[in-house]
Amino acid sequence: MTDGHLFNNILLGGRTGTNLGQFKVHPGGLAWKRQGGGKTIEIDKADLTSVTWMKVPRAYQLGVRIKDGLSYTFIGFREQDVSSLINFMQKNLGISPDEKQLSVGGHNWGGIGIVGSMLTFMVESKQAFEVSLADVSQTQMQGKTDVLLEFHVDDTTGANEKDSLMDMSFHVPTSNTQFPGNENRTSAQILWEAILDRADNGSGSSGEAVVTFEGIAILTPRGRYAVELHLPFLRLQGQANDFKIQYSSILRLFVLPKSNNPHTIVVVTLDPPIRKGQTLYPHIVIQFETETVVQKNMKLSRELLDEKYKDRLVESYQ
Numbered sequence: 001m002t003d004g005h006l007f008n009n010i011l012l013g014g015r016t017g018t019n020l021g022q023f024k025v026h027p028g029g030l031a032w033k034r035q036g037g038g039k040t041i042e043i044d045k046a047d048l049t050s051v052t053w054m055k056v057p058r059a060y061q062l063g064v065r066i067k068d069g070l071s072y073t074f075i076g077f078r079e080q081d082v083s084s085l086i087n088f089m090q091k092n093l094g095i096s097p098d099e100k101q102l103s104v105g106g107h108n109w110g111g112i113g114i115v116g117s118m119l120t121f122m123v124e125s126k127q128a129f130e131v132s133l134a135d136v137s138q139t140q141m142q143g144k145t146d147v148l149l150e151f152h153v154d155d156t157t158g159a160n161e162k163d164s165l166m167d168m169s170f171h172v173p174t175s176n177t178q179f180p181g182n183e184n185r186t187s188a189q190i191l192w193e194a195i196l197d198r199a200d201n202g203s204g205s206s207g208e209a210v211v212t213f214e215g216i217a218i219l220t221p222r223g224r225y226a227v228e229l230h231l232p233f234l235r236l237q238g239q240a241n242d243f244k245i246q247y248s249s250i251l252r253l254f255v256l257p258k259s260n261n262p263h264t265i266v267v268v269t270l271d272p273p274i275r276k277g278q279t280l281y282p283h284i285v286i287q288f289e290t291e292t293v294v295q296k297n298m299k300l301s302r303e304l305l306d307e308k309y310k311d312r313l314v315e316s317y318q
Contacts, residue, residue, distance in 0.1 A: 003027075005088060007081060012041070013061075013073035019272075023062075023074055025085060027092040030064065032074060039251065039271045041072060049116075051089060051097040053082060054127070063100070069116035069198075071132060103128040111178055112170070112191065117198055131165070134232070136199035139192060146171050147192045149199075152233055152246060209235070211296045211317075219265075220285040221276050227286075236284070243274050257290065264290045293318065 004026030029045040060077040103126035110123035120130040172188035179190040209228035228235040254267040273282040
């Protein structure tokens with residue numbers, strides 16, 4: 001029993017759809033692998049901060065939070081799986097999953113909880129829904145009592161994933177006691193500032209790219225693009241097409257020098273792929289001139305470099 005448990009047909013939940021795969025719990029932690037190969041998630045037990053169970057329609061859901069603030073949702077467990085998994089996690093991972101209840105009343109008023117990068121909407125102490133603030137591209141006030149969230153547009157999508165959450169807004173009355181306002185700031189502003197602290201708004205309020213490469217030749221999908229590197233995503237901007245790709249969708253990078261040729265090929269492997277019309281592209285193939293040298297400065301503040309990207313990024317690259 002201590003070797004672990006395998007569970008098939010488990011869905012990895014997400015804002016733009018779900019992926020089916022195999023879930024494994026073992027003495028070293030948790031793992032999920034997409035069915036048919038591709039994306040793999042591995043979580044070391046030392047990185048686990050909390051695990052929760054919830055009864056959802058026709059199945060049970062496992063929620064996992066880790067130290068860097070990220071959260072994962074795995075859906076599709078059977079009722080008989082719950083006790084065995086709880087016992088295994090308690091004995092081998094040193095963590096006791098807590099039970100959460102789902103609100104099914106359909107009410108659209110309640111309270112908001114923010115833990116790490118997750119925002120949870122609660123109705124009478126039950127969870128109605130939750131969203132990852134890492135997916136928020138922009139948040140702003142609308143009037144004095146409304147907070148608008150806009151989410152990153154990600155052009156990597158599976159063939160059957162047609163719907164994606166684009167935006168949502170919260171109305172926060174001035175009489176709200178959870179986020180009490182004052183003479184200078186309304187309750188909605190207090191909530192907005194709490195979200196702003198945790199939302200991934202790119203490199204600044206303007207969403208400016210950290211670095212941009214102009215006129216890059218891309219062989220697949222064919223065309224010349226400006227390649228913009230933002231903090232949460234990669235953008236390919238061409239004359240006819242514009243793609244936004246979350247870094248979490250990038251599986252591998254290959255640098256392929258071509259012998260007796262002035263070009264070097266860089267292949268970006270995606271899961272899920274980007275879509276152009278009815279065609280899916282699991283690989284972006286970029287062509288560079290091998291001998292060309294460029295100097296690029298990062299458009300990041302010194303404070304951000306020191307606090308968030310210390311020992312990971314430097315101010316300038318050649």
